Amino acid sequence: MRSRIPTGILGATGLVGQRFIQLLDNHPWFEVVALTGSYRSVGKPYGEACRWVLDTPMPDWARNQIIQPSDPGTVTPARLVLSALPSQQARDLEPLFAQANLTVCSNASAFRQEADVPLLLPEVNPEHTALIGYQQKLRGWDGCIVTNPNCTSTGLTVALKALHDSIGVVRVFAVSLQALSGAGYPGVPSADIIDNVIPFIEGEEEKVELEPRKMLGKLHGSEVSPAPITISAHTNRVPVIDGHVVCASVELSHLVTKQEAAEIFREYQTPEISRCLPSALPLPIIVMDESDRPQPRRDRMLGRGMATVVGRLRPDPLFHLKFTVLSHNTIRGAAGGSIYNAELLVQQELLQ
């Protein structure tokens, strides 16, 4: 057994940071050697600095690690950092790590739309890591930044990829019913959401309309040309702990029956390079036949929270196909996504 790669977690005390720690407990390839946090937490043991809100206990190995500032010098000997930093901090700090020869797998939105930064789902576009070489050259970095998409884009993009590969997707309507954990912690006040829905999430619709296009885009040398798909998104917050639901209506290049669509989803395979990674599901899309599924509480943990769950396939009177997608927003859509990306880099020998 090779020794595990020393890994730091940036922004370890927040909700996504906690998921990183939960998911890296006993990870075969990565070993957490450094946790960073804000100035209020620095110097405290993690067990004291962090208000742990997950439903499994905090791993013992994390409890006594001392929180460091988010600085390349403090995460030694980490070669990889997983970033749960807020967007503005990510913009300022992640480049410092990349410059210092660290691989940054980031959940933040800061660099997702930079032309030389991969926006990556290993089930969808593992070849986009080819941008890394250009990124290093262009920016003079020894390390690099790789990003995963917004939690709402994640499941939708995996589902669209299957359709796009086999038929071609032209236009998409996407309306989300998003879980509370997407807003972090403390996040949405309970007074705002019990017996209620909030029909607005800052900046979210723009991301859902943009990010899938980059991931479904074609790589030409140092560039990704976005897929020629138009997306219209409405995003809503609902009183659900975890698991984002998206109602999608899709125009394809030609009509398919719901049986054909189900087959396309079921048979879609994770690209070979990504298929046997520790976080991978070889068949990343689960299709449910029950008329009232997927449901977030009941189905979010399918495939250990890494599955894209599709249901309610039916014809659309305006476009071609209607369906519902569910994806666990803080596992597949956040911490699990960044880890999966890091695994891909290892597999591609871009991280050692």
Add this chain to the structure above:
Amino acid sequence: MRSRIPTGILGATGLVGQRFIQLLDNHPWFEVVALTGSYRSVGKPYGEACRWVLDTPMPDWARNQIIQPSDPGTVTPARLVLSALPSQQARDLEPLFAQANLTVCSNASAFRQEADVPLLLPEVNPEHTALIGYQQKLRGWDGCIVTNPNCTSTGLTVALKALHDSIGVVRVFAVSLQALSGAGYPGVPSADIIDNVIPFIEGEEEKVELEPRKMLGKLHGSEVSPAPITISAHTNRVPVIDGHVVCASVELSHLVTKQEAAEIFREYQTPEISRCLPSALPLPIIVMDESDRPQPRRDRMLGRGMATVVGRLRPDPLFHLKFTVLSHNTIRGAAGGSIYNAELLVQQELLQ
């Protein structure tokens, strides 16, 4: 003061039946003289037969009325019946009342799509009551049946009417986040909906795709030709007590700015014949400018639960306009809607 019209409530013990009683407490035009229920309730006083679930106390006048079978002979001297019957019972029983010279204002879906039965929103298509004459002739009835639409169609149709009148609506995407009271009582088990969303409501999408077209259609003699609008609907249940939210993307006959759209909604007036009825709002659409409204808990009671609340106006990348509509599903979308229809019939001298 004229004396009030004696009125019966069919299916008075259910959730919509309870709303009828709540809304008719002190109604200036209608006086409840008969309550009907299923065989399990018949013969019992209402206060005993009904598990009252509303948040205001049961009116005293209702408490001791004895539940009757749903039969024209038992509601004497009622001239009007408001029907909260389940669809299948409505199909069987409502014609018996119409035949017996009673006006039936029904919340049931049974007759909504019959060519000679008005599907009626007084803010939208009061002129469709002209179908009543044909209905009576065709069916040999002295009374008549008038219906109000499905709760999810209601708010959406009022909003579309404003746009359709001033610009013309061509295509509509509509995704609902629907309250629990839409499923009646006991309705959705709590085990199914706490920390959850159910992405399916039996028969609902079909209604939302069909009903607005009839209400927005043109009356030609004895016929209504449906408006040439195509609608695609996804309907979802969320953990909200009352108030249906619909996210809509609309293709118009030409582009409008969001300011123009806001003005169109704000200025839309209830047709003159319906404007001064007890349940009317002269300006039926309230536009909210806050970025995160309307919200069901906070806005459902605007206009005493009779308003159509519109917010989040913004351009749509695929069609022209995106917005969110909220409407109280058991007031405007059910019991309040049937009562408002009955008021319109009085105003038009079709009910005396």
Add this chain to the structure above:
Amino acid sequence: MRSRIPTGILGATGLVGQRFIQLLDNHPWFEVVALTGSYRSVGKPYGEACRWVLDTPMPDWARNQIIQPSDPGTVTPARLVLSALPSQQARDLEPLFAQANLTVCSNASAFRQEADVPLLLPEVNPEHTALIGYQQKLRGWDGCIVTNPNCTSTGLTVALKALHDSIGVVRVFAVSLQALSGAGYPGVPSADIIDNVIPFIEGEEEKVELEPRKMLGKLHGSEVSPAPITISAHTNRVPVIDGHVVCASVELSHLVTKQEAAEIFREYQTPEISRCLPSALPLPIIVMDESDRPQPRRDRMLGRGMATVVGRLRPDPLFHLKFTVLSHNTIRGAAGGSIYNAELLVQQELLQ
């Protein structure tokens, strides 16, 4: 009609501050002339500084008032201030207002246990305002501070008062199921309370064990001797928007039947001096006979949110009587309580 007393609200942007504004809309005796807030809000119009979270719209008169610092000089010409300040600020600032000849009716806990400060429920101990004279003399104030109890103590104390007057209360077990609004806004994160209960509220049990004893105590000249009652409290947070429930088991000086207890509660009258105030209910306790009431969502607004609702009367195997009490925590238990206290002072000619 006498002119209304100019009134300031301290801490007007928070949840209790908002309730003050909602309840003072059209109040016959008090007119809001000043709103204060934290340094972040000072100088802004209320409509902009305040994230309004109540379910009725913000009154227009409040929208454009400019937020002032919480300083006696800025609330001129107010003669009364209603305080929704956090406890520590209340301790520092309220005396400045009392010194400056203002009457302070405070919802804060800071001064509740001071021997010369009335802890006041007009239904229970209006005579305790006699402490004010001693307070002014002792502290050299022209104005004064009067407090209302903690929201959980409120309903419990009203119920205990009825029993104590007619039978005598010796020992009390009290377990609360408290609403989210008791924690203010943003208060409890939704991630902590959906599908959950939090069995702890900082400082709350101590208050519930102490405050009722002072209010039920006897006034002897300048002192109140606490009632010789021992109380044991457990306090819990539950996913309810408004309305605190308390399960109580009470040892009395002798046994009563549940019928006798119901009669005692039903017949308990607000003392004459407090009975006709604008916020008063002449019979402050509502007894529900249904086996599963009171319930917070359905019964919290009884008596306009000012009632103490008692139900589930039954014998207790250890003590004498078990029952459940419900009281609206931000109306009767907070803003409405401070206002009611101010009304009592007017009635007693202690505020003019």
Add this chain to the structure above:
Amino acid sequence: MRSRIPTGILGATGLVGQRFIQLLDNHPWFEVVALTGSYRSVGKPYGEACRWVLDTPMPDWARNQIIQPSDPGTVTPARLVLSALPSQQARDLEPLFAQANLTVCSNASAFRQEADVPLLLPEVNPEHTALIGYQQKLRGWDGCIVTNPNCTSTGLTVALKALHDSIGVVRVFAVSLQALSGAGYPGVPSADIIDNVIPFIEGEEEKVELEPRKMLGKLHGSEVSPAPITISAHTNRVPVIDGHVVCASVELSHLVTKQEAAEIFREYQTPEISRCLPSALPLPIIVMDESDRPQPRRDRMLGRGMATVVGRLRPDPLFHLKFTVLSHNTIRGAAGGSIYNAELLVQQELLQ
């Protein structure tokens, strides 16, 4: 490896029935050979008859088993039946199985208070199975009935046992905040519990006041004399999916500090005969030190849902000790409890 004991599940389609199936998936000692249900389900495959509501998928082996009537003849070759029957059916049917030489481990309340029927928690009173011999003799049965307590009594009794053994418990106040799954499926309508609490559960308080006394009682020959403890219970329903919380105040034979109490709970060991069973936790009580734990969502799955979780230890002003207990109501408190009882019978060679 010995071959597994063929086992039937009575009432397999309900919520507790589903938990039986979930927990028996891969059970080392028991193999499910028969599933029974009501006449509506009989003859259908389980996958079709059952509306599966748990958050892990239905095991494949259950999906195609055909539902049988609840009759000893139909569960052949089962030697053990686990009963999730409603109380009235249990009263009628369970004796037929016991008569037919089957061991019945029942979750129903029907026989819990019969003098010759063990009311059993393997952590608490495994020696009470000695009643079985008397039961068989008295009733002329070859098989037997063994029961587990009500879900709310379960955790409370385990906690009281630790205190009773080491100090002696005299009086107990117990107020529950109970999860929705305790009411089965469909159970509590969502309209009754969102933003609400129901302060009443039919028949529950009586059980909590009675059952712990039998389990903590001493066995004398063919009789159990109930422990001389008086319990007063208030039971409430709250919007929580799984996990019952009980707030307890306890009078002991003498005062202990909270540190001593914590030690007593932590050191309490499952009796040796029950300690190594598949469902056992050697130390059945987990003590949490955090001020706001245990919480149902976060802690109910500790010890695979079989732990009794205790927290908030503190002195009680009336009695001696206050604390909060959490126990998973459909695992430890229902299906898991019946299975654990069956395991104990195997260990004691009362079931082979």
